[in-house]
Structure formats: structure tokens, C-alpha cells
Amino acid sequence: MESAATEPALSDPPRGTARAHLTDAQDQLPIIEQALGQLRESVVVTDAQVDEPGPHIVYVNAAFTRMTGWEMEEAIGRNPRFLQGPKTTRQTLDRLRAQLQKGEAFTGEDINYRKDGSEFYIDWYIEPLRNAQGEIEYFVAVQRDVTDRKTLEVQLLQTQRLEALGLLASGIAHDLNNVFAPILIAPQILREQAPDPRFAELLALVETSARRGVELVKQILVFARGSQDAHGSVQPRHLIEEVAKVAQSTFPKAITITTDAPAETWPVDADATQLYQLLLNLCVNARDAITGTGRIAVLARNLETQASQRLARGELPAGKYVVLHVTDSGSGIAPENLEKLFQPFFTTKAEGQGTGLGLATVAVVLKNARGYLDIETEMGIGTTFSVYLPAAETADRVAPAAPLLPRSLRPRQILLVDDEAAIIGVMRGVLQSAGHNVQTARSGLEAHRLLAGRRFDLALVDLMMPGEELGITARELQAAGLPLIAMSGLADEEVRAQIPGASILLKPFTLTALLAAVEGMDAA
Ligand code: ADP
Numbered sequence: 001m002e003s004a005a006t007e008p009a010l011s012d013p014p015r016g017t018a019r020a021h022l023t024d025a026q027d028q029l030p031i032i033e034q035a036l037g038q039l040r041e042s043v044v045v046t047d048a049q050v051d052e053p054g055p056h057i058v059y060v061n062a063a064f065t066r067m068t069g070w071e072m073e074e075a076i077g078r079n080p081r082f083l084q085g086p087k088t089t090r091q092t093l094d095r096l097r098a099q100l101q102k103g104e105a106f107t108g109e110d111i112n113y114r115k116d117g118s119e120f121y122i123d124w125y126i127e128p129l130r131n132a133q134g135e136i137e138y139f140v141a142v143q144r145d146v147t148d149r150k151t152l153e154v155q156l157l158q159t160q161r162l163e164a165l166g167l168l169a170s171g172i173a174h175d176l177n178n179v180f181a182p183i184l185i186a187p188q189i190l191r192e193q194a195p196d197p198r199f200a201e202l203l204a205l206v207e208t209s210a211r212r213g214v215e216l217v218k219q220i221l222v223f224a225r226g227s228q229d230a231h232g233s234v235q236p237r238h239l240i241e242e243v244a245k246v247a248q249s250t251f252p253k254a255i256t257i258t259t260d261a262p263a264e265t266w267p268v269d270a271d272a273t274q275l276y277q278l279l280l281n282l283c284v285n286a287r288d289a290i291t292g293t294g295r296i297a298v299l300a301r302n303l304e305t306q307a308s309q310r311l312a313r314g315e316l317p318a319g320k321y322v323v324l325h326v327t328d329s330g331s332g333i334a335p336e337n338l339e340k341l342f343q344p345f346f347t348t349k350a351e352g353q354g355t356g357l358g359l360a361t362v363a364v365v366l367k368n369a370r371g372y373l374d375i376e377t378e379m380g381i382g383t384t385f386s387v388y389l390p391a392a393e394t395a396d397r398v399a400p401a402a403p404l405l406p407r408s409l410r411p412r413q414i415l416l417v418d419d420e421a422a423i424i425g426v427m428r429g430v431l432q433s434a435g436h437n438v439q440t441a442r443s444g445l446e447a448h449r450l451l452a453g454r455r456f457d458l459a460l461v462d463l464m465m466p467g468e469e470l471g472i473t474a475r476e477l478q479a480a481g482l483p484l485i486a487m488s489g490l491a492d493e494e495v496r497a498q499i500p501g502a503s504i505l506l507k508p509f510t511l512t513a514l515l516a517a518v519e520g521m522d523a524a
Pocket of ligand 1: 281285286289328330331332333337341342346347348349353354355356357358359360383
């Protein structure tokens, strides 16, 4: 092997401490050069010409070429502006120039462009390099490619926007369903009461248009919060692989990520995009809980239970599930925070780091997938979030045929409560034409007044009445012993939670559905 004193080749193994003190600048150069070449950050040195025509590149390291695609020879002598493009922020560049003119360092984030025209995000800083007299001779710019992190941030932001849109859409959908209900029902009555063939075509047109409206409302809901209709059979194993890929490439290298999802993992009935988001949110939280080095494990397991099980939050009914575990070796969750975790905007993270919407989104996705959640956590040890998703049913369910409904064989005394005059009008018409006796009320107060004087077999009640707490009239009538059909534009489970035991008629409903619901009720 060559002597280190004559030829300081870096491939030589270190011998004692002789090499550790290279005080001669000439000796240091090759080391510095190799160190710069080895850096993951791109390093660009320019001269100090801040004013037009601007600075020129005098040095770039190897990472610069890896990051941008430009070779050193192509970059030297050029103004670094050639890396900028349409999405590079004007304000950042103005601030950059102002700070450099004052001889100050600059820090910022921006979009730059590679040789092939593709864009990438950089997190960078520039420092002035001064000579012995204190004059600035060069600037050194150090840039880190943060495209992966930025992409992840944008994805998360998008989910959160969708969440807000979902809330907005369900509000509007409720009102729109109220608008469509009478439009859908009226043609059916008109056809029955005035079977004039001249109008048949017009009535069909009204019906088709109203149905189209209902479909559009549904579509908005599917897009915004993925209602049941966007569901399909999903293989969690693939999702776990996808999420792990993103985590592996964007999370700090000090965090080890392992996955385990056996090939025989059952498929689940869910919306793939939402489930992906759920896993990603849990992994991001796991990452944030870890300081320094740590581990995240994402596992899938099949589980079949014969009896129900207690979970930290509620009870898991017996059945077949796929369980997804996201485990971290992070900080753990303080007991006083456990209750608040799923509240929108609850966060313990520093401002700008947490939105408090991650777990709120998880809750929405779980509800849509009819899943359950469990948390095990210990301060200083770590946390496991377990998500229980019902395994997809393989057998196709056969929809029961809609019964034909002539005049009712069991005419009832019905109390109909709805604040919308148009809905009351058509519903009364339908029910009376089937032979029922109908009394109507436009508010809870009116309903109570009617209840005092008469006997009813059942009540048909709108859940959402203006100026009244959601479902209050329905609950009161139920408490008074009346069998109840609750009408609502809300999703099924939300209504069930409001008034357990009531039969539910989801708006907008058809004439057939309305009469079938009444026929299906036992009288008080
Ligand atoms: P955000 O992440 O934006 O703060 P989240 O709803 O995702 O909002 O989480 C709310 C809070 O729950 C977090 O701020 C954190 O305190 C806590 N949390 C969630 N997951 C974990 C975890 N794996 N380990 C420790 N704390 C967690």
C-alpha cells in the first residue's frame, strides 16, 4: 500500500491518527471533494454577482447532477436561474435577491425543474462565503429534494378538503332529497288517480328527471365521502404494500417499517381509496410519535370470533374480520387525551404540524366500512391502533322482489308529521288512496295536540324538523307507545342511533316503499 504522506488516497484504510489532522489545505482538498461528492444534498457555489446579469455557477457536486439531471460541465458558468420555471415562486426569488444583496443568508422552499422538464420541491439555504477581508466572494447553496414529503402533504390536505366537502354535501343532500321526494311521488299518484294517456309521457319525464336528480345527489356523496356505493371487494394486503412504499420513501431513515400480510388475508368490503387514507393517516401519526429511531409495523390478520369481544371503544360483534394493526414504538398516548383523539381538530402537535383531522378522517372511513377500532397504548413504550373490518361476503345477496300494493287489507289510523307542506300533501294522498286514515301535523307541538284527542295505530315522522332537536318528536311519540316509521335523508346508521327500534324510510322514497313500510308495521 502507498504511503499516506505522498499520496493521500481515500481508499486507503485509516492508519492510526496521522490522517486525522490534515492541516494543509492541499491535503484537505481531496477529502473535502469526496465528502461533497458523497452528500445527499446538492451543493452549488456561485460567484457573488447578485445584480444583473446575475451570478454564475463555479461548482456543483454529484448530488446536484443526481437531483437535476444536469452534468457539472453543463452547469458551470451558467446562471442558476436555468433551474427555475413556471411554478417557481416570484416572491421567494425577490426575497432571495434582497437578502443576498444585504449579504444575509437565505432559507426557503421552492419548486425547481430537472433537465427533463419535470418539477421537484427543494428545501434550501444559501450562505455568503467571505474572503479574509470580509468581502463576499461566493455564495454556497445547499438544496434537499423534498418532493416525497410535499406529495404526502398535498395528499393529506386533499383528503381533509374532501372531508369538509363531504360534510357540506351531506347537508345539501338532505335538503335536495326533500325537494325530490314529492316530485318522485306525485306522478305515481297522478297516474293512478287520473290515468289520462295524454299525460303518461309527461309524467314519465318528470319521474326520470327526478330520479336523475336523486342519482346526482348520490354521486356527490359517493365522491365526497365514499358512501356504500363506492364500495367493492378490496384486498388489504395490496393496500398495506402501497402504504409501506410511501412510508419507506418519505419517513426518516431512522424509522424501520415492517409489514406482514399473509397471502390468505380475506378481502374486505370497502372503498379502497378511503382505506388507503386510513392506513396512511395511522402511519403518519405513528411516525410523528417517534423521536429519533424507532419502529412501525403494519400487519393484517384474519380473525373469526364466535362471541362478541370488548374493545377499548365499544364492542366487537361475533363474526369474520380482517384486523389491521399499526404499531409504533413512539411516545404513547396520555390517558387524558384518549377520549379526545377522534374529535376534529384535536391535536397535540406544534402549530403547522398537526391539523387534528387525521383520526377524525379515520373515524369517518371506519364508519363507512362498518369497521371497529381498538387502541392499546403505553406512555414511553408505544401505541397500536387495530382496525377490524368485516370480511367481504362471497355469497351474492338476492334483493327481495318489491311487493305489489293494492288497497291495504288493514287500514290504519296514521299520524303523519312533516314540516314540508308538499311532502305532507302527496303522502296523505298516497296513504288515503290505499285506504288509510291520515291526520297531519307540521310540528312536534301540533303532533302532541293531535295525540291528545285521538287513537293512532302508528306515526310517520320526519326526523329533521326546523327549530327542533334532531329526532325529538319521533322519540317522544315512541315514548308515548306509538309504533314509529322515521323518515330521513340521513344515512341509515345515523338514524338508527337517534331512535333505536324505529322502522326507517330513507328519503327520497317511492310510493311502493312508503306503502310497504306502513304494511310492515304492527299496530299499537
Ligand atoms: P394530527 O395528527 O393532525 O394532530 P390526528 O387526529 O391524526 O391529528 O391525531 C390527534 C392526536 O392524537 C395527535 O396530535 C396525537 O397527540 C395523538 N396520536 C395519534 N396517533 C398517535 C400515536 N400513534 N402515538 C401517539 N399519539 C398519537
